[in-house]
Amino acid sequence: MQWLRWEVRPWHTAAGEVGGIVIFSEDITERKRAEEEMLVLSALVQSADDAIISKDLNGVVQSWNIGAEKIFGYKAQEAIGRNISFLVPPGHIDEVPDILRRIAQGEHIDHFETARMRKDGTNVPVALTFSAIKDTSGKIIGASKIAHDITERKLAEKKLKEANEHLEAANKDLESFSYSVSHDLRAPLRHMSGFVQLLQKRIVDYPDEKTHSYAATIARAAKKMGMLIDDLLAFSRLGRAEITMRKVRLNALIGGVVREIQDEVKGRDIEWKIDELPNVFGDQSLLRLVLVNLISNAVKFTSTRPRAEIEIGHKEDRDEFIFFIKDNGIGFDMEYVDKLFGVFQRLHTEEEFEGTGIGLANVRRIVTRHGGKTWAEGSLGAGATFYFTLPKTREA
Numbered sequence: 001m002q003w004l005r006w007e008v009r010p011w012h013t014a015a016g017e018v019g020g021i022v023i024f025s026e027d028i029t030e031r032k033r034a035e036e037e038m039l040v041l042s043a044l045v046q047s048a049d050d051a052i053i054s055k056d057l058n059g060v061v062q063s064w065n066i067g068a069e070k071i072f073g074y075k076a077q078e079a080i081g082r083n084i085s086f087l088v089p090p091g092h093i094d095e096v097p098d099i100l101r102r103i104a105q106g107e108h109i110d111h112f113e114t115a116r117m118r119k120d121g122t123n124v125p126v127a128l129t130f131s132a133i134k135d136t137s138g139k140i141i142g143a144s145k146i147a148h149d150i151t152e153r154k155l156a157e158k159k160l161k162e163a164n165e166h167l168e169a170a171n172k173d174l175e176s177f178s179y180s181v182s183h184d185l186r187a188p189l190r191h192m193s194g195f196v197q198l199l200q201k202r203i204v205d206y207p208d209e210k211t212h213s214y215a216a217t218i219a220r221a222a223k224k225m226g227m228l229i230d231d232l233l234a235f236s237r238l239g240r241a242e243i244t245m246r247k248v249r250l251n252a253l254i255g256g257v258v259r260e261i262q263d264e265v266k267g268r269d270i271e272w273k274i275d276e277l278p279n280v281f282g283d284q285s286l287l288r289l290v291l292v293n294l295i296s297n298a299v300k301f302t303s304t305r306p307r308a309e310i311e312i313g314h315k316e317d318r319d320e321f322i323f324f325i326k327d328n329g330i331g332f333d334m335e336y337v338d339k340l341f342g343v344f345q346r347l348h349t350e351e352e353f354e355g356t357g358i359g360l361a362n363v364r365r366i367v368t369r370h371g372g373k374t375w376a377e378g379s380l381g382a383g384a385t386f387y388f389t390l391p392k393t394r395e396a
Contacts, residue, residue, distance in 0.1 A: 002027065004025055004026065004027060005025070005026045006023065006024070006025055007023070007024040007025075007026075008021055008022070008023050008024075009021065009022045009024070010022075049067050049070070050067050050071075050146050050147060050148045050149075051065065051067045051068035051070075051071045051072065051126075051145075051146070051147035051148075051149075052065045052067060052068065052144070052145070052146055052147075053065070053068055053079075053084070053144070053145045053147070054133060054142055054143070054144045054145070055084050055142055055143055055145070056141065056142040057100060057103070057104055057140070057141065057142055057143070058083070058100075059083045059084045059085060059096055059100055060081065060082070060083055060084070061079050061080050061081065061082055061083075061084055062080065062142060063076075063080065064076040064079040064080055068147070071118075071124060071126075071147060071149050072087060072116065072117075072118050072119060072124070073118045073119030073120060074119050084096060086117075087116045087117055088116065088117065089115055089116065089117040089123050092114055092115060092116075095114060099112075099130060099143070100143065102130075103130055103131075103132050103140065103143040104132075104140055106132055106140060107132075108130065108131055108132070109128070109129065109130040110129050111127050111128075111129060112127065112128045112129070112130070113125070113126070113127050113128075113150065114126060114128060116147065124149060124151060125149075125150050125151055125154045126147045126148060126149060126150060127147075127148045127150050128145055128146070128147050128148075129145070129146045129148075130143050130144070130145050131143065131144050132144075185225075185229055186226070186229065189222055189225055189226055189229075192218065192222045193219065193222045193223070193226075196215055196218045196219045196222065197219070199215050200212075200215050200216075200219070203215065243282075243283045243286065243369060243370070244283050244284075244285075245281055245282060245283060246281070246282075246283075246284060247279055247280075247281060248279060248280050248281070248282050248284045248287055249279050250277040250278070250279065250280060250287075250291075250323075251274070251276065251277050253284065253287065253288055253291060254274060254277070254291055254295070254312060255274075256288075257288065257291050257292050257295055258272060258274070258295065261295060261296060261299055265299060268299075268303070268308065269306065269307045269308065270299065270302070270307075270308040270309075270310060271307060271308065271309045271310070272310055272312075273309070273310070273311040273312070273313075274311075274312045274313075275311075275312065275313040275314060277312075277313075277314050277323070278314065278316075278321055280321060280390045280393075281390075281391075281393040282370050282390060283366075283370070286366045286369075286370075287366070287370075289362060289363075289366060290362075290363050290366050290367060290388065293359040293360065293362060293363050294325045294363060294386050294388075295310070295312070295325060296359070297325075297359065297360070297386070298310045298325050298326075298327040298329065298384075298386075300329075301327065301329035301330050301331075301384070302327050302328060302329035302330075303329075304329070304330060305328060305329065308327065308328065308329070309327065309328040310325070310326070310327050310328075311324075311325070311326040311327075312324070312325050312326075313326070317389075319391060319392055320372065320389045320390060320391050320392055321389065321390050321392060322387060322388075322389050323387065323388055323389070323390070324385050324386065324387045325385070325386050326383065326384075326385040326386075327383050327384060327385075328382075328383040329383055329384060330380075330381060330383075331378040331379045331380050331381055331382050331383050331384045332376075332378045332379075332380060332384055333378075333380045334377070334378065334379070337375075337376055337377075337378075340360055340376050341360045341361055341363070341364040341374060341376075342361060360374075363386075363388065367388045367389070367390070370390055370391070371390070371391045372388055372389040372390045372391065373387075373388070373389045374386070374387065374388045374389075375387050
């Protein structure tokens with residue numbers, strides 16, 4: 001569309017009579033477009049939630065939008081013409097001349113966090129952004145300011161800080177509790193174990209089988225309690241232990257774990273199938289604990305098979321690696337799958353398979369701290385497959 005300005009003037013003869021008309025035409029399309037753009041810009045400024053304010057190089061307010069009215073409580077007519085220092089609370093007054101000096105030098109100031117004062121005298125935390133205002137010749141004549149109310153963010157930061165302080169205090173309490181558990185519970189256990197051993201030595205030739213059975217039961221119970229304390233303390237420490245992330249070669253790690261386990265189960269017929277696995281990024285000692293638990297479980301729950309088959313492999317998703325340990329052991333009923341990764345949760349009696357019921361809980365906690373997931377699939381009498389994921393990273 002083209003905009004034209006027409007001006008019609010009469011033309012007079014020498015006798016003073018109207019002899020005709022003179023028509024002037026001017027193309028004002030660019031001016032109209034500029035006016036329309038100014039209207040759009042003005043509407044955007046007025047509809048913004050942030051305070052948008054302009055001032056000259058002396059700090060005198062030239063414009064004041066509705067966002068500024070909402071944040072600071074002053075109407076435009078109350079603010080325009082006043083020096084911007086009326087918004088500055090005590091302790092921040094030196095900021096104004098410094099900001100104006102930097103703007104006059106052509107500097108752009110982005111996300112300057114400070115406080116400003118509302119009409120009711122209360123302070124509001126704000127993030128300020130400043131840009132220079134220039135005239136048609138490029139000379140800096142003032143500054144535009146956008147003030148974003150960051151009250152909610154500051155409150156969230158305060159709550160997060162308080163939560164972290166509470167968490168730190170809770171961790172210290174837990175450390176103290178762990179020490180107490182380790183010291184106060186281990187002491188009587190040591191006494192119990194020591195006296196049972198002495199008792200067993202003294203009754204070696206005692207003919208009553210029940211007495212020997214009772215002593216053996218006490219010894220086993222003391223040993224189990226010691227294992228439970230060790231595993232429970234290890235579980236509590238896993239949630240607080242620092243993670244040292246590095247490149248981990250899983251095949252090398254698995255090779256070491258398998259060799260150790262094979263030394264403990266000499267005489268068993270175990271067929272191992274271990275795929276070529278990708279390198280991952282994680283804490284090597286913690287990931288080793290994951291593998292020890294899962295591989296040990298596969299070995300333990302295939303002990304009733306004449307020939308155990310254990311497969312360790314992986315699949316790839318877009319953002320993660322999916323690892324699995326599959327066995328042909330006794331399996332489990334999927335009805336109870338949710339119990340597997342809980343603390344002290346067991347699907348079999350200790351007489352059938354020894355253990356404390358904390359190993360898989362440790363696996364889940366470690367994998368979760370690495371940003372992964374854990375789950376299991378199985379069938380009673382037909383083996384089980386345990387899965388865990390680890391994120392793909394460039395570092396690996």
